[in-house]
Amino acid sequence: MFAIKKSFIILYLLSLCKRIFGTKSQNELFLSTLNGKIIGGHPVRIESFPFSVLFFNDGSVCSGVILNSLSLLTAAHCFQVNKNKEKMEIAIGSRYVHDYDAEIFEVLSIVIHEDYSKIMPFASDIALIFLKESIKFDEKKQRAVLVSNEDWMKCDNDEDWKKCKDQDNVVAVGWGWTKYGGSLSELGLLQTTLRYVPRQECEKLHGMRLAEDMFCLYGDAARDTCRGDSGGGVLWNGSVIGIVSHGNGCAKKDKPSVYISVYYHRQWIERQIKNFTKNYCKLKSLDSYNQEHKLEKLTIWML
Structure with missing residues (x-):
């Protein structure tokens, strides 16, 4: 009985590790996509930049910016590796790449700029991510201005x-x-x-x-x-x-x-958020939606 229980615990831990760290091939893909990041920098707490998020997309890693309780801004080329929302995760409140204190969010929908790379490579390299659940703001999670x-x-x-x-x-x-x-x-x-x-x-x-x-x-x-x-x-x-x-x-x-x-694309950003809000409200009554997500949070802070 003890041996069976011990074997179960070992198998559970192995499956848990696989989810957190991935297989060897997944790790190799993950590491190959990092390629540098911040160079010549110094450590800071996430509370200093609480609008910053990590975007995990089928083994690759990007960053993003919180616009409001349901919307994030990121780069269009972050979706070249994958467009299947089921293979995407957003980590918010992370100080480290793998941070157990981070809050994980699932992706409801994405909008990639329709003119991405049409004029030239990386032109209109901008996209929006909409979350399934709203962000509860605190010192580690805040909207960007x-x-x-x-x-x-x-x-x-x-x-x-x-x-x-x-x-x-x-x-x-x-x-x-x-x-x-x-x-x-x-x-x-x-x-x-x-x-x-x-x-x-x-x-x-x-x-x-x-x-x-x-x-x-x-x-x-x-x-x-x-x-x-x-x-x-x-x-x-x-x-x-x-x-x-x-x-x-x-x-x-x-x-x-x-x-x-972002100033160049400000009207595109505002238009996409407006369209998302309109479509999202079709799924719920406006009253319940306002109560749950506080509709005023869907505005963008601009100075």
Whole structure:
């Protein structure tokens, strides 16, 4: 009897470990998708950036931004590996990649920008995730504030560029590796600072044109975001100005990483949330919906 009970416990633990850490092949896929994350950063608590979430998609990892109690913002290319919602999970309140204190949410629906990569690769690299259950906000889970103008772009002429060249005033956060292709950091969520690079300068450095919704940030080849941070927010004065999109490696000399402007896509974001709210309300009476999810939470905070 004891032997049977012991065998059952061992099998249960093995199945539990498989769910948490995956099989060997799943782990190899998971690790291959991280590729860098925040470089040159320092550890921070999730309470400092409570709008940041982890997006697990069939073995791959991205980040995201909380817009309201049911909606998240992320990058469109995070869905290239999989579009089956049953294989997606959102971890909110995580300080570490695998954090037992995180709250796990299931995905109800996704909306990928209809113009993603049509004009050029990574153009309109933006998407929305809608959750099955609403987020109960606390110190580890809060809505982001989206920027409502482009005043932060003050370096688009030669005179301004001289003033801004040494100003690292954009904050980026992510869960991650400390160098491209290196080992996974045990320090959890990391923060670093970057500076805005004018469009013409960035296009010159990359030898290509940027789409209208793209902008560049640089950290002197010492600080950067990377593929594992895709979909995560970057901030200026506490407001999210863009999400991580793509780059030529991580922290390469004279190779700024590229981000997608949330201000450029503000009307698209608002329209998709409005459509979701309208369709969601068809499934429930408006009164019960308001009581359960507090409809006012579905507005986006913009300054």
